[in-house]
Amino acid sequence: VSAPVDPAGTLAAARGGDRGALARLLTAVERGGPDARDIGRAAFQQSGGAYTVGITGAPGAGKSTLTSASVAAARTHGERVAVLAIDPSSPYTGGAILGDRVRMSEHALDEGVFIRSMASRGHLGGLALATPEAVRVLDAAGFGWVVIETVGVGQVEVEVAGAADTTVVVVNPGWGDAVQANKAGLMEIADVFVVNKADRPGAEETRRHLESMLDLTRRTASDSSWRPPVVLTVGTTGEGAGELWSAVARHRAQLEAAGTLTRRRGDRLRNELGLVIEQRLRARAEHLLDAAGRDDIERQVAAGDLDPWSAADQVLRHLDA
Amino acid sequence: VSAPVDPAGTLAAARGGDRGALARLLTAVERGGPDARDIGRAAFQQSGGAYTVGITGAPGAGKSTLTSASVAAARTHGERVAVLAIDPSSPYTGGAILGDRVRMSEHALDEGVFIRSMASRGHLGGLALATPEAVRVLDAAGFGWVVIETVGVGQVEVEVAGAADTTVVVVNPGWGDAVQANKAGLMEIADVFVVNKADRPGAEETRRHLESMLDLTRRTASDSSWRPPVVLTVGTTGEGAGELWSAVARHRAQLEAAGTLTRRRGDRLRNELGLVIEQRLRARAEHLLDAAGRDDIERQVAAGDLDPWSAADQVLRHLDA
Numbered sequence: 001v002s003a004p005v006d007p008a009g010t011l012a013a014a015r016g017g018d019r020g021a022l023a024r025l026l027t028a029v030e031r032g033g034p035d036a037r038d039i040g041r042a043a044f045q046q047s048g049g050a051y052t053v054g055i056t057g058a059p060g061a062g063k064s065t066l067t068s069a070s071v072a073a074a075r076t077h078g079e080r081v082a083v084l085a086i087d088p089s090s091p092y093t094g095g096a097i098l099g100d101r102v103r104m105s106e107h108a109l110d111e112g113v114f115i116r117s118m119a120s121r122g123h124l125g126g127l128a129l130a131t132p133e134a135v136r137v138l139d140a141a142g143f144g145w146v147v148i149e150t151v152g153v154g155q156v157e158v159e160v161a162g163a164a165d166t167t168v169v170v171v172n173p174g175w176g177d178a179v180q181a182n183k184a185g186l187m188e189i190a191d192v193f194v195v196n197k198a199d200r201p202g203a204e205e206t207r208r209h210l211e212s213m214l215d216l217t218r219r220t221a222s223d224s225s226w227r228p229p230v231v232l233t234v235g236t237t238g239e240g241a242g243e244l245w246s247a248v249a250r251h252r253a254q255l256e257a258a259g260t261l262t263r264r265r266g267d268r269l270r271n272e273l274g275l276v277i278e279q280r281l282r283a284r285a286e287h288l289l290d291a292a293g294r295d296d297i298e299r300q301v302a303a304g305d306l307d308p309w310s311a312a313d314q315v316l317r318h319l320d321a
Numbered sequence: 322v323s324a325p326v327d328p329a330g331t332l333a334a335a336r337g338g339d340r341g342a343l344a345r346l347l348t349a350v351e352r353g354g355p356d357a358r359d360i361g362r363a364a365f366q367q368s369g370g371a372y373t374v375g376i377t378g379a380p381g382a383g384k385s386t387l388t389s390a391s392v393a394a395a396r397t398h399g400e401r402v403a404v405l406a407i408d409p410s411s412p413y414t415g416g417a418i419l420g421d422r423v424r425m426s427e428h429a430l431d432e433g434v435f436i437r438s439m440a441s442r443g444h445l446g447g448l449a450l451a452t453p454e455a456v457r458v459l460d461a462a463g464f465g466w467v468v469i470e471t472v473g474v475g476q477v478e479v480e481v482a483g484a485a486d487t488t489v490v491v492v493n494p495g496w497g498d499a500v501q502a503n504k505a506g507l508m509e510i511a512d513v514f515v516v517n518k519a520d521r522p523g524a525e526e527t528r529r530h531l532e533s534m535l536d537l538t539r540r541t542a543s544d545s546s547w548r549p550p551v552v553l554t555v556g557t558t559g560e561g562a563g564e565l566w567s568a569v570a571r572h573r574a575q576l577e578a579a580g581t582l583t584r585r586r587g588d589r590l591r592n593e594l595g596l597v598i599e600q601r602l603r604a605r606a607e608h609l610l611d612a613a614g615r616d617d618i619e620r621q622v623a624a625g626d627l628d629p630w631s632a633a634d635q636v637l638r639h640l641d642a
Contacts, residue, residue, distance in 0.1 A: 171430040266623030281602035302587030
């Protein structure tokens with residue numbers, strides 16, 4: 001609906017501090033399609049400097065508040081920080097679960113901070129592809145730190161957050177006792193644990209519970225020298241944000257010293273290639289279905305007159321020719 | 322690794338009561354590939370009679386116990402019942418979260434009951450495709466009812482359960498207060514709510530909470546005449562299982578009277594066609610990546626020498642030829 005973006009020129013403007021240009025690039029990336037690809041290519045040449053931190057945890061754990069406090073800590077170190085807040089949409093209504101970014105407003109006037117909410121709507125590759133593309137744009141625009149905040153409810157969101165250089169998993173006092181979705185998945189991606197709302201009862205028990213779970217968890221060989229620290233924070237007051245910042249910095253230093261950072265990033269690029277190929281194929285499938293007569297084929301399948309495999313044969317017939 | 326399955330013959334044997342034949346068919350479907358396709362085609366001709374019930378809810382909600390109690394209720398009505406217990410695997414370890422099917426053992430000697438655990442490993446189309454394929458086999462094998470039990474933690478599992486004719490969402494007393502993952506998604510797919518472990522404190526409050534959430538939730542137009550009932554059960558004693566059975570039967574009658582059942586099933590078939598096409602293209606992409614020199618291309622991408630889009634171009638170049 002909007003005019004095509006000139007990738008190189010707009011990227012140069014964004015790099016020069018033009019926040020409108022940066023917003024346009026991210027909108028195009030979020031929408032996906034040829035524009036996103038051209039922007040991705042241009043950004044690819046100029047990226048590689050940013051360090052990404054994923055922050056994930058259950059709804060209500062206080063991720064936004066903690067993100068805001070972390071941004072403040074990063075700013076005291078003079079770092080330019082971008083925040084990408086991923087709003088997963090319900091597959092049923094298309095409505096966003098999150099949306100409350102008000103608490104981030106303390107950084108609204110800071111030129112060194114850029115905050116962006118992102119949904120996956122429209123991007124054929126979904127969040128898994130839209131997120132690294134958006135991070136790359138922020139990287140190329142000169143942000144040294146990119147924080148990716150997601151709600152860790154589903155596998156996709158956990159994967160998105162886990163695709164950062166350092167992944168912070170936020171829990172609350174009492175987490176250990178409650179039956180929680182995807183606990184195993186969160187345990188495995190965490191590089192740093194945060195017990196937020198640590199002024200509430202049970203914070204120390206939760207820390208001990210996490211430590212004993214860490215004792216039991218065998219880390220992957222590549223990370224065997226790193227044991228995720230458990231940091232206690234109170235996001236609303238900023239207490240512990242400095243400690244969290246130090247923990248992330250220590251993890252970064254360890255990754256860099258061990259050469260793990262380069263390998264992790266290479267793995268992520270390889271994974272992204274797979275996703276790009278799938279996205280192209282999905283677009284191709286739509287095209288082929290249209291060309292083969294979508295309405296007629298879908299009607300026959302829905303009526304049970306044609307099985308899905310024979311219908312797929314009809315659609316894909318021209319692919320091998 | 323095993324010999325190819327003769328679809329028509331094995332299906333006939335399964336229909337005749339050969340449980341080993343049925344197990345072989347389901348193993349082939351779970352593994353995916355050409356065998357699964359041939360079995361699917363054969364089953365497609367003989368299916369359409371089974372009514373599917375999805376049961377989903379958080380880990381620990383008591384779904385297995387409740388499923389077992391529901392099977393017992395169905396058996397008192399003389400129905401043959403198959404249970405498909407979906408074990409989602411962690412993307413990180415490949416280990417199954419569930420596995421405790423011991424409580425279903427009361428039905429082990431009942432010829433009218435067939436129980437099968439299924440993981441998505443190996444099936445290129447994932448759970449979203451493996452599940453309807455397995456249901457179709459059970460349908461063609463003569464089971465009048467198929468219960469699909471999933472852990473409703475992620476979007477995929479919710480979608481799998483929500484792709485049944487009637488979807489039962491299981492919660493426990495206290496659900497209303499706790500911050501729970503994917504609550505909105507569960508609210509939207511539920512045709513029947515169950516408050517299981519209703520002998521615990523807070524069951525009535527949870528029922529009231531659900532009713533008031535239902536007051537607020539706008540149902541989709543197609544289902545506007547159905548308001549999900551809230552049934553209180555104690556899975557371990559079987560209390561309420563008869564009521565649950567009645568609620569499912571009422572929902573079925575309503576779907577059939579309104580013509581909604583046919584349309585829902587048509588929509589599911591259309592969706593399945595899209596998934597089959599994607600699966601085929603994914604296999605094709607793997608083939609093309611191999612042909613184009615996977616190792617070399619992946620190495621260049623991982624090193625940052627080649628961007629993912631240009632790499633995808635190289636891989637997909639021959640698709641249009």
